[in-house]
Amino acid sequence: MNLEEVLNFRRSVRRYDKNKPIDPEKVKHCLELATLAPNSSNMQLWEFYQITNPGLMAKVSEACLGQSAASTASEIVVFVTRQDLYKKRAKFVLDFEEGNIRRNSPKERQEKRIRDRKLYYGKLMPFIYARFFGLLGFFRVILARTISLFRPMMLEVSECDMRVTVNKSCALAAQTFMIAMANEGYDxxxxxxxxxxxxxxxxxxxxxxxxxxxxxxxxxxxxxxxWGERGRVPFDEIYHRI
Incomplete structure (x- = not known):
């Protein structure tokens, strides 16, 4: 299938054929492809849990309120956000970026770029993702709004905002996974x-x-x-070319 065919094939399927198993290795590969999804500052604050154990699947299905999609599934994948790993992931990206810059940047620009990455991942990311009962987020909002009086500044920096950011990135990975699964003919x-x-x-x-x-x-x-045909709001109602 080409991309358009894959996107048309993908539907939210709520009942599966238990007599048609799927290959766990193909599902794992689709999860590997999901890691290629874009995510905020490349922090990759996610984890994927591929559940194949029948006993655990039954308990997960119960936790999913007994929905038929979960109770008839061959496997269940849970996408988890890990904002609590922000220090570890920031260090990973910083270490990668230092090597990446040395391998691929002009020598005369390497030191400045490395200093910039150290500031970004060594100081800014830990500050942005840190949580402390909402107080750090409140301080970040005040700081951001003050700076925005003088120049454009990202304002969504509260602890709630950062939780939304982490979930948006994880959702992009989940969507990439579902498209990859559709390409395998899986639902x-x-x-x-x-x-x-x-x-x-x-x-x-x-x-x-x-x-x-x-x-x-x-x-x-x-x-x-x-559940029948796919319904979408008319494109002209949501599309704006300016």
């Missing part, structure tokens, strides 16, 4: 209806982790899992 259904507390307990996640999306996977059971 998915992104779920936001679940008990996040129970889900975190099942996956043994720390307090600082969050559940972004739960995606049951399988092969559609004929037309039983697709």
């Amino acid at each position: 998915t259904c992104p779920l936001e209806g679940f008990d996040s507390r129970r889900m975190k307990k099942l996956l043994k996640l720390p307090h600082g982790a969050g559940i972004n999306m739960v995606i049951p996977c399988g092969i559609r059971d004929g037309n039983k899992g697709i």
